[in-house]
Amino acid sequence: MANTKSAKKAIxxxxxxxxxxxxxxxxxxxxVRKVEEALASGDKTAAQEALRAAQPEIMRAAQKGxxxxxxxxxxxxxxxxxVKALS
Known part of the structure; x- marks a missing residue:
């Protein structure tokens, strides 16, 4: 258990x-799950849209650590x- 004021704040x-x-x-x-589901369904346009939405979220997660x-x-x-491999 934290004893000092700063340790309590850190918690x-x-x-x-x-x-x-x-x-x-x-x-x-x-x-990511939405992209996986779109890929599993085999729908290329849905997969492209899902990837277009997921890419900034993935990169934002990386940027935020x-x-x-x-x-x-x-x-x-x-x-x-x-996605490219889908025909």
């Missing part, structure tokens, strides 16, 4: 940041390849 700050990051990660995962920059780039790249 509050960490709790807030954790909640914000959790929301950001959840939002990103929702967009929720995921690593390279992880975000890898996700976007792989989704783009999979």
């Amino acid at each position: 509050r700050v960490i709790a807030k940041k954790t909640a914000v990051n959790k929301d950001r990660r959840s939002r990103m995962r929702t967009f 929720v995921i690593h920059k390279n992880t975000a780039s890898r996700k976007v790249s792989r989704f783009t390849q999979r």
Whole structure:
């Protein structure tokens, strides 16, 4: 348990940041899931639209430190390849 005033404040700050990051990660995962579902359905236009919506969310998560920059780039790249592969 925190004893000092600053340690107690640090706990509050960490709790807030954790909640914000959790929301950001959840939002990103929702967009990723929509892309996955569109790819699974085989609908190229739906997959393109889902990817167009998901890409900024993924990159924003990386910019905010929720995921690593390279992880975000890898996700976007792989989704783009999979969307292009749809006929």
